[in-house]
Amino acid sequence: MEVLVELQQVTKIYDSGAESPALDGVSLTIPTGRFTAVMGPSGSGKSTLLNLIAGLDRPTRGSVLVDGVEINRFGEAALARYRRARVGLIFQFFNLLDNLTALDNVIIPAQLSGVKRREAIDRARMLLQQLGLAGAERSYPARLSGGQRQRVAVARALINRPPLLLADEPTGALDSHSGEQVLDLLRDLNRSGQTVVLVTHDGGLARQYGDQVITLEDGAVARPGLTALGAAQ
Numbered sequence: 001m002e003v004l005v006e007l008q009q010v011t012k013i014y015d016s017g018a019e020s021p022a023l024d025g026v027s028l029t030i031p032t033g034r035f036t037a038v039m040g041p042s043g044s045g046k047s048t049l050l051n052l053i054a055g056l057d058r059p060t061r062g063s064v065l066v067d068g069v070e071i072n073r074f075g076e077a078a079l080a081r082y083r084r085a086r087v088g089l090i091f092q093f094f095n096l097l098d099n100l101t102a103l104d105n106v107i108i109p110a111q112l113s114g115v116k117r118r119e120a121i122d123r124a125r126m127l128l129q130q131l132g133l134a135g136a137e138r139s140y141p142a143r144l145s146g147g148q149r150q151r152v153a154v155a156r157a158l159i160n161r162p163p164l165l166l167a168d169e170p171t172g173a174l175d176s177h178s179g180e181q182v183l184d185l186l187r188d189l190n191r192s193g194q195t196v197v198l199v200t201h202d203g204g205l206a207r208q209y210g211d212q213v214i215t216l217e218d219g220a221v222a223r224p225g226l227t228a229l230g231a232a233q
């Protein structure tokens, strides 16, 4: 088993006055090619964990290793490069730019990485087509359904062909049918080799889609036995 991401004793304290850390000595591994689901109640540290893996934030203590390299030691420029090249991010509320078409939203990360516009557009068209959005290239987000917007966001996350796809509650703003479509899409991508990390507060979805399920409780990884007991109560 090849390891893509490893957290070693990661602690995150946002505010030195806070009663407890957002993450408290978390150690875990994300294997290459797997579909990892991270579940836990609101406030348990899921988004914090994802943001640390994404290089959007830094741990207070501990190490975040990607391909064996400690990204927590990177300077700002290297971290920005890491984010652009290695990570695709999907959020609950899509985070699309309303004044850009679907196609122009999708090509942003490619353009930031210096991919030529022509090449970026070709990739974006291909992705939108694969994600069932052929014909929506020139539509503005406001004209698209929630499910379509999230698929545009998936295309944007994939345009730089990142080895790691991170999704933070990607179905949280969708009806159950569109949500299922988006998760099925993530599963298809995973079956084609994409490493996926899905964060959800929904334990049912985590177990349905994840081939590894990590449960967070109060900023710590719950032991499986304890979680099973908790679920039975």
Ligand SMILES: Nc1ncnc2c1ncn2[C@@H]1O[C@H](COP(=O)(O)OP(=O)(O)O)[C@@H](O)[C@H]1O
Pocket: 014, 015, 021, 022, 040, 041, 042, 043, 044, 045, 046, 047, 048, 049
């Ligand atoms: N930017 C922030 N500044 C201060 N506290 C934060 C920040 N982000 C999250 N927290 C706190 O950290 C804890 C974990 O939050 P979060 O990672 O967002 O959990 P989850 O995604 O599981 O709901 C919560 O107590 C939350 O209030």
Ligand SMILES: [Mg+2]
Pocket: 046, 047, 048, 168
């Ligand atoms: Mg969250």
